[in-house]
Amino acid sequence: MATGRYVSDLDSGDLLGPVEYTLSAFAVREYCHAVELHQDYFQGVENQIAPPTLVHLEKLRLYRHACPAGTGPSARVHVEYDATFHDAVKVGEPLRVQGKVTERFNKRGRDYVQIDMEVRAARDNRLLVSYRDTVILSYQARESAA
Numbered sequence: 001m002a003t004g005r006y007v008s009d010l011d012s013g014d015l016l017g018p019v020e021y022t023l024s025a026f027a028v029r030e031y032c033h034a035v036e037l038h039q040d041y042f043q044g045v046e047n048q049i050a051p052p053t054l055v056h057l058e059k060l061r062l063y064r065h066a067c068p069a070g071t072g073p074s075a076r077v078h079v080e081y082d083a084t085f086h087d088a089v090k091v092g093e094p095l096r097v098q099g100k101v102t103e104r105f106n107k108r109g110r111d112y113v114q115i116d117m118e119v120r121a122a123r124d125n126r127l128l129v130s131y132r133d134t135v136i137l138s139y140q141a142r143e144s145a146a
Contacts, residue, residue: 007063008072008137010101010113016062017098020122023050025091031057050089055131056081058097058119077136079112084130094122102132111137
């Protein structure tokens, strides 16, 4: 388990979470202002929902919880993600996010980690979002350039 270590220490089989929280209207509005999403269902006061790309913050929430020492010797580089939305993520709804490192591999001198995550409604365990994320944890570009 990566708890207490760096994100760069994550390895296949590591479990992240579960972390429970309630999505706030403020967080959604601020995020949407930053990425210029001005639709009423993201900015409104009634029936406000989270935009699809907000799911990236769930990964960061898991990293912060499981790896409080931070990123490690080098920052992560986001490579790709795939998210499936099964239902709307509503503001004010208690949520639970958890993940599992499904694979860590090396390709062309770079360490990659793939994480599968789920966001569920905390009250009834309803699946809201399935998310697969791949990041590069480290690469040897500095050594090659020298």
